[in-house]
Amino acid sequence: MNHTVNPQAVYQNHELWMYAGSQTLYGPEVLKQVEKNASQIAGALSETPAIPMAVRWKGVLTSPEAISAALAEAGTDGRCAGVIVWMHTFSPAKMWIAGLSRFSKPLLHFHTQFNRDIPWDSIDMDFMNLNQTAHGGREFGFIATRLGVRRKVVVGHWQDQRALEQIGAWSRAAAAWADQQGARIVRFGDNMRYVAVTEGNKVEAELALGYMVNGYGVGDLVERVDAVSDAEINRLVGEYEEAYQVVPELKRGGARHEALRYSARLELGMCAFLEEVGAVGFSDSFECLTGLDQLPGMAVQRLMADGYGFGGEGDWKTAALVRAMKVMAAGLPGGTSFMEDYTYHFEPGRERVLGAHMLEICPTIASGTPRIEIHPLGIGGKSDPVRMVFDTPAGPAVNASIVDLGNRMRLIVNEVDTVPPDADLPKLPVARTVWIPRPDLAVAAAAWIYAGGAHHTGFSHAITTEVLEDYAEIAGMELVVIDARTETRSLRESLRWNELYWRLQKGLV
Numbered sequence: 001m002n003h004t005v006n007p008q009a010v011y012q013n014h015e016l017w018m019y020a021g022s023q024t025l026y027g028p029e030v031l032k033q034v035e036k037n038a039s040q041i042a043g044a045l046s047e048t049p050a051i052p053m054a055v056r057w058k059g060v061l062t063s064p065e066a067i068s069a070a071l072a073e074a075g076t077d078g079r080c081a082g083v084i085v086w087m088h089t090f091s092p093a094k095m096w097i098a099g100l101s102r103f104s105k106p107l108l109h110f111h112t113q114f115n116r117d118i119p120w121d122s123i124d125m126d127f128m129n130l131n132q133t134a135h136g137g138r139e140f141g142f143i144a145t146r147l148g149v150r151r152k153v154v155v156g157h158w159q160d161q162r163a164l165e166q167i168g169a170w171s172r173a174a175a176a177w178a179d180q181q182g183a184r185i186v187r188f189g190d191n192m193r194y195v196a197v198t199e200g201n202k203v204e205a206e207l208a209l210g211y212m213v214n215g216y217g218v219g220d221l222v223e224r225v226d227a228v229s230d231a232e233i234n235r236l237v238g239e240y241e242e243a244y245q246v247v248p249e250l251k252r253g254g255a256r257h258e259a260l261r262y263s264a265r266l267e268l269g270m271c272a273f274l275e276e277v278g279a280v281g282f283s284d285s286f287e288c289l290t291g292l293d294q295l296p297g298m299a300v301q302r303l304m305a306d307g308y309g310f311g312g313e314g315d316w317k318t319a320a321l322v323r324a325m326k327v328m329a330a331g332l333p334g335g336t337s338f339m340e341d342y343t344y345h346f347e348p349g350r351e352r353v354l355g356a357h358m359l360e361i362c363p364t365i366a367s368g369t370p371r372i373e374i375h376p377l378g379i380g381g382k383s384d385p386v387r388m389v390f391d392t393p394a395g396p397a398v399n400a401s402i403v404d405l406g407n408r409m410r411l412i413v414n415e416v417d418t419v420p421p422d423a424d425l426p427k428l429p430v431a432r433t434v435w436i437p438r439p440d441l442a443v444a445a446a447a448w449i450y451a452g453g454a455h456h457t458g459f460s461h462a463i464t465t466e467v468l469e470d471y472a473e474i475a476g477m478e479l480v481v482i483d484a485r486t487e488t489r490s491l492r493e494s495l496r497w498n499e500l501y502w503r504l505q506k507g508l509v
Helices: 007-012 028-047 064-076 093-102 125-130 133-147 161-180 202-209 218-226 230-243 257-277 298-306 316-329 441-450 465-475 488-507
Strands: 015-021 054-061 080-087 107-111 152-155 184-188 212-216 279-284 309-312 336-345 352-356 371-374 386-389 395-404 409-419 432-437 456-460 478-482
Touching: 007 161, 007 316, 015 028, 015 064, 028 054, 028 080, 028 125, 054 064, 064 080, 064 093, 080 133, 080 161, 093 133, 107 133, 107 161, 152 161, 161 316, 161 465, 184 257, 184 316, 202 212, 202 316, 202 409, 212 218, 212 257, 218 257, 230 257, 257 279, 257 298, 257 371, 257 386, 279 316, 298 309, 298 386, 309 316, 309 336, 316 336, 316 395, 316 456, 316 465, 336 432, 395 432, 395 465, 409 441, 409 465, 432 441, 441 478, 441 488, 465 478, 478 488
Parallel strands: 015 054, 015 080, 080 107, 107 152, 184 212, 184 279, 279 309, 409 478
Antiparallel strands: 336 352, 336 456, 352 432, 371 386, 395 409, 395 456, 409 432
């Protein structure tokens, strides 16, 4: 594992800060109790497995000055990935205006209370004054809405599993957002010629989403590939033979063993280059291979498994999205990969999609141990590339795509269910998966096309639509969800209203 891009490290290097809102009106004894209760909740949030990031208790805020200073500190501290606020008592919201107006990191409003139940036999006005989340949270909600503050609202008791899972989903989106700020995406060569959807405004992406995209000549990569030593190759080939099912012709002494060694050389050279420039994602293209003997196949698969984002044919937007989804998925069961809708099965009542790519599907989504094979590719004009071949397990998954519509980025998410292929696919030697889109192929494909979704996606068995929805909210990005409830007519109407909103959005308060 290349620990410089390990998605789990994002959670180890960041934390969430929690504050409680109150006011001095209630006196020091009430504020002591607020502090005690809120710090206990923060500790419980930090310890629950549902929230993968540490939650740090930061104190009770009771004045405009304290609120502004606290949010300013959170906004500039590199370890803080986001802020959780809870209105334990009533916290007059004008106190929050200055602080919220300048705050730009992810924000979650936890609308909870310390006690789960009303103590019917003992409740008095002292209890009511202390436990005022019900209307204190509404006061905060008004000012956040009035200011147009993007945030997530979670309602429920702090020991309720569903509430904890909602905070956990948001924390994963916040981690991906933190990782993305200042991140570097490398493009080896350019995008595939004449393709529209893989193009985009790299300046706007950096302004809106935080990551930078820079191109490098394939010759720069070739220098690193050629510099790899035989000892390094020997070590990595040994790793391949231990970890995977390697076909005999690629093993030591096999007729095609040198092709496997060259694939190892590619992986080591690409890894060295990406580490040198500090990148977390990359793209390449089969049309830009001068100086390379193979299209990187298994090399890309292995680098994705290490945590790098990838997009084929120069698709830097998908490379960045796959990296973000890998961070979101860190520690969860199931894998995440670059993906492409390849071909359809239109049998009535059994419609489904075969997803694959030329070579570059991440083995984190494999069912069983991948096989390392070598076959002709048919495009690219290079020698036969080495690749891992596998199917994927059945279960719910998401396909997501980011497209540049000129005046905004749009995130499109389709919920799907992966299923086993009907046969072994003996003549299709690539990694592949089969899925049934929700609500069905006809509606989902039409909705995707109306929304302008790309043919490249980020695919994941690990994360849910909720995490991607939270990510879109943090980013201020348009979201289109295609799920079991989608109807073509209503979706098209929503897209028309969205167009109006996003064209006017910069003028809205």
